[in-house]
Amino acid sequence: MDHFIPSRRHFMGLLGVTAAAAFAPLRATDLQLPFDNGKRRLVEGVEGKGQMILQRTRAPLLETPFEVYDQGLITPVDRFYVRWHTASAPRQIDTPAFRVHVHGHVERELSLTLADISSLPAREITAVSQCAGNSRGFSDPRVPGAQWGNGAMGNAVWRGVSLRQVLDRAGVKAGAVAIRFRGLDAMPPQFGKSLAVDVARNDDVLLATHMNGQPLPWVHGFPLRLVVPGWFATYWVKTLSDIEVLDTEDDNYWMAKAYRIPTTPDGSTTPGAPAGATTPISTMPPRSFVTNLHDGDRLRAHSTQVIRGIAFSGKGAIARVEWSADGHAWHRCQLDSEGGKYGFRRWHAQMPVGAAGQQRLLVRATDAGGNVQPPTAGWNPGGFMRNVVESLNLVVA
Amino acid sequence: MKASLLGFALAIAPVAVSAQGAEPPLPLTGAPPAAAVCVACHSSEMIDYQPRLTLAQWRATVLKMKTAYGAPVADKDVDDIANWLASRQVNAGQAAAGSRRLP
Numbered sequence: 496m497d498h499f500i501p502s503r504r505h506f507m508g509l510l511g512v513t514a515a516a517a518f519a520p521l522r523a524t525d526l527q528l529p530f531d532n533g534k535r536r537l538v539e540g541v542e543g544k545g546q547m548i549l550q551r552t553r554a555p556l557l558e559t560p561f562e563v564y565d566q567g568l569i570t571p572v573d574r575f576y577v578r579w580h581t582a583s584a585p586r587q588i589d590t591p592a593f594r595v596h597v598h599g600h601v602e603r604e605l606s607l608t609l610a611d612i613s614s615l616p617a618r619e620i621t622a623v624s625q626c627a628g629n630s631r632g633f634s635d636p637r638v639p640g641a642q643w644g645n646g647a648m649g650n651a652v653w654r655g656v657s658l659r660q661v662l663d664r665a666g667v668k669a670g671a672v673a674i675r676f677r678g679l680d681a682m683p684p685q686f687g688k689s690l691a692v693d694v695a696r697n698d699d700v701l702l703a704t705h706m707n708g709q710p711l712p713w714v715h716g717f718p719l720r721l722v723v724p725g726w727f728a729t730y731w732v733k734t735l736s737d738i739e740v741l742d743t744e745d746d747n748y749w750m751a752k753a754y755r756i757p758t759t760p761d762g763s764t765t766p767g768a769p770a771g772a773t774t775p776i777s778t779m780p781p782r783s784f785v786t787n788l789h790d791g792d793r794l795r796a797h798s799t800q801v802i803r804g805i806a807f808s809g810k811g812a813i814a815r816v817e818w819s820a821d822g823h824a825w826h827r828c829q830l831d832s833e834g835g836k837y838g839f840r841r842w843h844a845q846m847p848v849g850a851a852g853q854q855r856l857l858v859r860a861t862d863a864g865g866n867v868q869p870p871t872a873g874w875n876p877g878g879f880m881r882n883v884v885e886s887l888n889l890v891v892a
Numbered sequence: 893m894k895a896s897l898l899g900f901a902l903a904i905a906p907v908a909v910s911a912q913g914a915e916p917p918l919p920l921t922g923a924p925p926a927a928a929v930c931v932a933c934h935s936s937e938m939i940d941y942q943p944r945l946t947l948a949q950w951r952a953t954v955l956k957m958k959t960a961y962g963a964p965v966a967d968k969d970v971d972d973i974a975n976w977l978a979s980r981q982v983n984a985g986q987a988a989a990g991s992r993r994l995p
Contacts, residue, residue: 531944532941532944549937550937550941551935551937551941552914552916552935552937553915553935556937581933582933637943638943639943639945639953641938642942683961683962752960753960
């Protein structure tokens with residue numbers, strides 16, 4: 496394996512570029528996301544990124560423009576969405592001094608350097624990172640929070656070491672319930688997320704140092720972030736520096752109060768209904784999108800149109816993607832072989848175009864666990880976990 | 893405890909805000925002075941990009957900033973800030989057709 500210990504000088508050099516770029520968009524144009532108050536700026540050069548939708552300058556919220564998903568299976572680092580809760584994580588990290596503390600209900604406390612972590616066998620996993628609130632702007636009725644379109648998701652190749660190796664070194668004691676992860680965000684209530692011990696011990700949960708072959712940039716959690724394939728990205732703690740084994744349920748704000756969904760089977764409830772029982776959000780239900788056509792596109796009557804897109808699920812590999820013109824008759828799409836069970840899966844199909852007028856296009860994914868996208872959108876007060884069947888209205892002429 | 897947390901939150905704000913002034917300002921026309929704190933921890937897009945919210949939702953948001961995140965908002969200012977946040981959306985004519993609000 497190649498080792499990841501960037502020299503301090505190299506890293507400071509990188510910072511020089513991103514810090515300067517952070518507040519100096521090179522170009523900005525306007526864009527309208529398809530919901531009320533959806534006007535946003537498309538900016539280039541913020542946080543070292545290519546063209547992105549600016550949702551918030553500080554702490555940065557940057558959305559991936561949708562056309563990026565049509566350009567390849569892997570989302571390039573410089574177009575990958577960015578989501579921070581606070582602007583309190585340091586922009587400069589003294590990598591030789593950086594430590595990850597493993598403590599709590601363990602046999603041996605550990606204080607690991609980046610070199611210690613890099614000396615463990617590394618692996619690569621292609622996985623989708625999706626914000627729990629991706630697509631919140633489409634919630635109906637609307638709810639407060641970051642008003643994302645569909646671009647708070649991305650698919651990257653994550654490289655790192657299995658968390659389990661580190662947990663085994665520390666020796667998780669009997670009676671451990673959960674493992675809490677914290678990063679360097681300092682602003683209270685300090686960000687922290689936890690996973691049940693059996694989830695955290697899955698070999699696929701990584702302490703990642705690289706994405707798409709490059710060291711994680713600052714905005715994606717340099718020097719280390721947790722990668723929890725299949726789980727919403729709120730668990731993918733950035734600038735990870737503290738791993739605490741708990742012998743009780745985690746009662747910290749970000750688990751006990753935030754990022755919770757109703758306990759109903761699909762996590763949704765009726766708008767305006769009294770608040771019922773809630774549970775922390777966890778794995779991602781299936782989603783699929785057409786990427787080469789957009790709402791309102793014009794098609795030629797009596798032709799054949801190639802349709803293509805992406806699908807993913809955090810609850811099982813994608814088993815099938817289907818398209819429909821009416822929501823009743825569904826037609827199988829061809830699935831590409833690449834992608835793996837946690838990543839985007841590309842699909843394509845030939846769609847007959849009818850007579851002049853309107854034509855709808857719906858697309859739905861089913862995963863190996865039999866989870867399928869619902870025909871109507873669920874709703875919850877946090878605007879989380881949207882996964883309704885997407886539909887486009889096309890104009891045939 | 894709370895005072896020191898606030899000290900921290902506010903201490904970081906001027907650094908980011910002054911950085912070449914690239915953050916869009918929160919137009920404070922007609923705002924109660926207490927609303928100035930609303931851009932201490934995050935830039936104003938967090939407020940400007942919200943959909944049209946009811947007065948109750950704005951009030952809950954201001955209270956959430958105060959109790960969950962430690963925003964230094966006095967009890968007596970909560971309603972003033974919430975009223976201003978709700979009324980500026982109405983004045984801006986925000987929320988046209990298609991944007992259902994919570995019942």
